[in-house]
Amino acid sequence: MKKWSQNLAGYFEQRLKLSGLASFARKKTVPEHGYSFWYFFGGICLFLFILQVVTGIFLLLYYKPSAEGAHESILFIMSHVKFGWLIRSVHSWSANLLMGIIFIHMFSTFFLKAYRKPRELTWVSGFFLLVLFMAFGFSGYLLPWNELSYFATKVGTDIVGSLPLIGKALKTFVLGGQEVSPATLSRFFWFHIAALPALTVLILGLHIWLVQVLGMSVPGRVKPETVREMPFFPNFLLKDALGWILVLVLVGVLCVFFPWETGAKADPLASAPVGIKPEWYFTFMFTTLKLIPPHIFFISGEVLGIMAFLMGGLFWLLVPYLDRKANRGKSSPVFTGIGVVVLLYIMVMTAVTYLLPRL
Amino acid sequence: MNRRSFVNVLLGGTLLGAAASLLYPVIRYLLPPRQAEATANEVTAAKTGELAPNTAKIFKFGSSPAILVNTAQGELRAFAATCTHLSCTVFYEASTESLFCPCHNGRFDLAGHVLGGPPPAPLETYEVAVVGQDIVVSKRA
Amino acid sequence: MIRLKRWTGSALLAFSLACLPLGLLAQKNTCLECHNELEDSLQAPAKGFAQDIHQKYGLTCTACHGGDAKQEDMDLAKGRTFRGVPARKNIPELCGGCHGNAASMRAFNPSLRVDQLELYGTSRHGQLLKKGDTKVAVCTDCHGVHGILPSNVPKSLTFPWNIPETCGRCHADRATMKAYSIPADQLAEYKKSVHARALFEKKDLTAPTCNDCHGNHGATPPQVASIAYVCRQCHSATAELFSRSPHRPAFDQAELHECEACHGKHKILPATDEMLGTGPGSVCLQCHEAGSKPYKVASGMRAALDEFLRRRDLAETLLDTAERQGVEVSEAKFKLKEAETALIMLRNLTHSLSLEEVKAKAAEGEKDLAQVTASGEAALKEGKSRRVGLVITTGFLFLLAIALFFKIRQIQKKQLL
Numbered sequence: 001m002k003k004w005s006q007n008l009a010g011y012f013e014q015r016l017k018l019s020g021l022a023s024f025a026r027k028k029t030v031p032e033h034g035y036s037f038w039y040f041f042g043g044i045c046l047f048l049f050i051l052q053v054v055t056g057i058f059l060l061l062y063y064k065p066s067a068e069g070a071h072e073s074i075l076f077i078m079s080h081v082k083f084g085w086l087i088r089s090v091h092s093w094s095a096n097l098l099m100g101i102i103f104i105h106m107f108s109t110f111f112l113k114a115y116r117k118p119r120e121l122t123w124v125s126g127f128f129l130l131v132l133f134m135a136f137g138f139s140g141y142l143l144p145w146n147e148l149s150y151f152a153t154k155v156g157t158d159i160v161g162s163l164p165l166i167g168k169a170l171k172t173f174v175l176g177g178q179e180v181s182p183a184t185l186s187r188f189f190w191f192h193i194a195a196l197p198a199l200t201v202l203i204l205g206l207h208i209w210l211v212q213v214l215g216m217s218v219p220g221r222v223k224p225e226t227v228r229e230m231p232f233f234p235n236f237l238l239k240d241a242l243g244w245i246l247v248l249v250l251v252g253v254l255c256v257f258f259p260w261e262t263g264a265k266a267d268p269l270a271s272a273p274v275g276i277k278p279e280w281y282f283t284f285m286f287t288t289l290k291l292i293p294p295h296i297f298f299i300s301g302e303v304l305g306i307m308a309f310l311m312g313g314l315f316w317l318l319v320p321y322l323d324r325k326a327n328r329g330k331s332s333p334v335f336t337g338i339g340v341v342v343l344l345y346i347m348v349m350t351a352v353t354y355l356l357p358r359l
Numbered sequence: 360m361n362r363r364s365f366v367n368v369l370l371g372g373t374l375l376g377a378a379a380s381l382l383y384p385v386i387r388y389l390l391p392p393r394q395a396e397a398t399a400n401e402v403t404a405a406k407t408g409e410l411a412p413n414t415a416k417i418f419k420f421g422s423s424p425a426i427l428v429n430t431a432q433g434e435l436r437a438f439a440a441t442c443t444h445l446s447c448t449v450f451y452e453a454s455t456e457s458l459f460c461p462c463h464n465g466r467f468d469l470a471g472h473v474l475g476g477p478p479p480a481p482l483e484t485y486e487v488a489v490v491g492q493d494i495v496v497s498k499r500a
Numbered sequence: 501m502i503r504l505k506r507w508t509g510s511a512l513l514a515f516s517l518a519c520l521p522l523g524l525l526a527q528k529n530t531c532l533e534c535h536n537e538l539e540d541s542l543q544a545p546a547k548g549f550a551q552d553i554h555q556k557y558g559l560t561c562t563a564c565h566g567g568d569a570k571q572e573d574m575d576l577a578k579g580r581t582f583r584g585v586p587a588r589k590n591i592p593e594l595c596g597g598c599h600g601n602a603a604s605m606r607a608f609n610p611s612l613r614v615d616q617l618e619l620y621g622t623s624r625h626g627q628l629l630k631k632g633d634t635k636v637a638v639c640t641d642c643h644g645v646h647g648i649l650p651s652n653v654p655k656s657l658t659f660p661w662n663i664p665e666t667c668g669r670c671h672a673d674r675a676t677m678k679a680y681s682i683p684a685d686q687l688a689e690y691k692k693s694v695h696a697r698a699l700f701e702k703k704d705l706t707a708p709t710c711n712d713c714h715g716n717h718g719a720t721p722p723q724v725a726s727i728a729y730v731c732r733q734c735h736s737a738t739a740e741l742f743s744r745s746p747h748r749p750a751f752d753q754a755e756l757h758e759c760e761a762c763h764g765k766h767k768i769l770p771a772t773d774e775m776l777g778t779g780p781g782s783v784c785l786q787c788h789e790a791g792s793k794p795y796k797v798a799s800g801m802r803a804a805l806d807e808f809l810r811r812r813d814l815a816e817t818l819l820d821t822a823e824r825q826g827v828e829v830s831e832a833k834f835k836l837k838e839a840e841t842a843l844i845m846l847r848n849l850t851h852s853l854s855l856e857e858v859k860a861k862a863a864e865g866e867k868d869l870a871q872v873t874a875s876g877e878a879a880l881k882e883g884k885s886r887r888v889g890l891v892i893t894t895g896f897l898f899l900l901a902i903a904l905f906f907k908i909r910q911i912q913k914k915q916l917l
Contacts (some may be wrong), residue, residue: 079831238911252893257826262828328621
């Protein structure tokens, strides 16, 4: 038995020269301590992303990316293709779960200050991944071409259009025209299956490379004596796999008991449904903009709100370079406090969207 | 069997079972479904020879009813079958060679125009093409 | 080139200015000028006339009242031809002088009918007026007098949804109607009807209003024998069934008012299934005794209808349950809509009083329902198999997770050694 596997390994080593990688993997360790539970969330993000790519590729087999065919093809997948309902519901549910896990991953790395030197680029690439996945969610939401997605896209791109200076041009680029139209569907489809995946592969590749090469960050408050090192292979990987299997079970249960609905076909001539809003992970921004008074000191409230979010995003991106105390190894309660405020704000604003829909 | 190999067997067995139960739906999904892809703009309403002259058939077009008429002269015509008055479904009246709505007496000719009764607008007409054995109805461009 | 004298331009200008008053004189209407300065009831005609359709055709006060509209002085304006306010009994002839004359109407609007005066003469209003009763409706009571609008303009007194109120001004007034021994509840009854709902709420202008059943100018209550023909204008399928059923000769003999006997005349409500059969609310029991043949037919038809409805509800419940479980049933729901059409036709068919025909139609519809039910049951099965599939897969995955857990523990133990 042993000789057979050794022969096979030798065959591939001669042709793929992976022994360096293999020895790196064998020697690699992952720190284990009170907070190491949070390490798994990055891997779950990766698992859900892979699930998205796989189910997305399957959906591509039957989906028709045109205004005449999109909605009907979804209906066809849900009712006539064997297990089409499952593939499509997995894709929709995983998308939402992924956004949630991304937030958990982002906040856990923030509070545990994993962005400290030398992991600044990991944080920066992570920020861009957040933006890319939100773009994935926004573009994918339009593809079924139903009432909700049509108007949610309209509302979302209207906000883009109100940016000062570049707003109109950016909105026209995003929409492929002046308003949401069949051209927008083609464009969003292109974003969703070509442009965004290409960018994501590059940045995700960098992100994972950095994580592998730099290893896991140990939070400052953990005493070094209490840290045990567990081998990456097979221990950490098997634990990772365990987590992935449980997530898969969750997705399955959600899909069977709450399959994704197809909705009514988009009718551009109809008026927007009451209470139209974007996907839940955008609602904290959406509700903020709704609550801002129309004018603050002669500046449009909406523009002020958008600029505030852009500034906030810039701040968030540059946290590794701004949090000097953490870089010096000291505790930085100010930044922890900022993180708590941001997290609470997002949670409260999201909740308000659904608890007070008539705002 | 000792503890160690039991765990390995359990692992291998459940891995196989899980893989099979995940692979089964994927393979069924990839195999083409029996019913051809239905588009919003085109549907096979009937087979040639299915309708005798001066008869008609209701079929589903998108999510609304449509009617395929084989006129007394043997010509195939297709219309939206939802009456433009209060949305009852019209039917073909062979004796008058017109489309009649039983609800309030609306009547349409075989070009979809309103001949009488309350309907305010004509019936939408569709293109009919015979492709082999199939009568294919599609929306006008 | 003609050599023009230097004063030519100014002469032309002076001439044009002199002509201006002549132009104004051509449009001069002293009646309106004077009456617009007055108040209340003397001003109202002038104000109203601005919207009047006759004004748009170039007709003025003098066309109906006589006089000379160019004279400033009141006596000269009246002159010898001034007729003053026309007497009520003369109004139809006054309006009919133009509106009943094909030659004069052709000059203004060739598409207008010219038989209104003739029809009016045949109506109850016209006949009573001939006998000297001036309290009945004349042209101006329905069309207005100084602000007459064409009937296809929403503000017109004779626009479809204004007609009930226009007729109701007299016919809903108890004091006025008492003199003629006519009830005054028709408007109130009509307002509760399904026709009124269609007209006022759904804004369906094809819905019947007073004139559609009673006629316009020749308004008369429909004769007993002709009520079915009146309703037939829209409900022809039903009327035809009624006409060839045993009810037709029976009703005529009993001098029953056809459709009205079961459906009412002004307060026509949507027909319910309770009206059919032998239960409370049944109209059949008005005439037919228990145990008689018609009684059995009524009971049989109701039973067929009830059975159809029972199957329809069953199919609908199946589809709803499957849909709640997440199974796509839109095609089956479409087929169910076809069954709804069959239901409409089935209810209609009861007017034929033929139990065989009703049963045949029900059987046809039930074929469609059977298909829907089959789809519904298949959908439920699909829903169940999804749950079964989930249990199996989840089972394997949980077992795999447990195996992994043990494996990890095993590896960890080995590493400690």
